[in-house]
Amino acid sequence: MKTETQDVCATVIRNLAILLSCVYIATGAAAAQLANEMSPPCELSTLEGEPVVNVQALKGEVVYLDFWASWCPPCVESFPFLNQLHHEFSEQGLRIIGVNLDEKMADANVFLGKYGADFAIAADPTRQCAKNFDVIAMPSSYLIDREGIVRYIHRGFRSGETDKIRKIVEQLLNHQP
Template sequence: MKKKYKKFAHIAVIQYVACLLCFAITATTATAAKLVNKPAPVCELTTLDGQPVESLQALKGEVVYLDFWASWCPPCVQSFPFMNQLQQEYGKQGLRIIGVNLDEKIVDANVFLDKYDAEFAIVADPTRQCAKNFDVIAMPSSYLIDREGVVRYIHRGFRPGETDKLRIIVEQLLRHQP
């Protein structure tokens, strides 16, 4: 009888934890959803060597593909060639890709970048406040920002099968001239 009770208690705990996780994911997703169709949060980003860079608000008139990444993230390795390709194809049409590194040690980011070429801007978020403002909960997390500085789409993670959808959204944003 005790074994059955322990098994039941174990299942109940698992279900309880699963419910908490679902609530946390839903709450976080709801927070991120509040960013869509709103101006991009203000961020203080730097170069990897600590020099300030222009704000996202200064990039109005361009479509911004803002991608938060880290060296320890396997999907980030897969996303870099895609972002390089987008930058090559659409850069002259006004696409600006910015990779925001969230590594604790910049040396880790530099080792990653020595292996995986980035043909787009790489910046750092030393205080992690920008990642908090954008509600980054997965790596990579990408935010597509229109020419008016408004967040139009959020994409978490990276799977090669999703590139067509991302490309279509980028093309739509580039066609829109305010």
């Protein structure tokens, strides 16, 4: 015979499953809206607040835009892969930009001192760029082709998906406008 506690637990689990399904569907829909569209406006600064780059000005390069934060465990895992991509493909035209979303730049600097980044690091202190790209998970990565079109969106980081990302980078680099 079921107890009242078991009924409550079953209801909570069922509602949580529905909620997670909705979040998954919504994030996929948002990502699908941006894929194969022009890169949205995005102006970034250095961690010290100096202007550094306007993503739209990088046409002609393949851009890997990676939004991250110091408190994000998958971001820690992604940095060695991003460093590898940088060393492997930067001379072929890949520009990796790690966009930090920490509220305190000191947190970003501690993270970078501990884990290192061989690629460009920028800040989005107003989070306007993150809003324009519809960043809802950490890390969130966007591969932008030489014409400025978002060709691939990846949320989170799983080491088992690095081969797929590497192949997409190679395809974008090999496609000359």
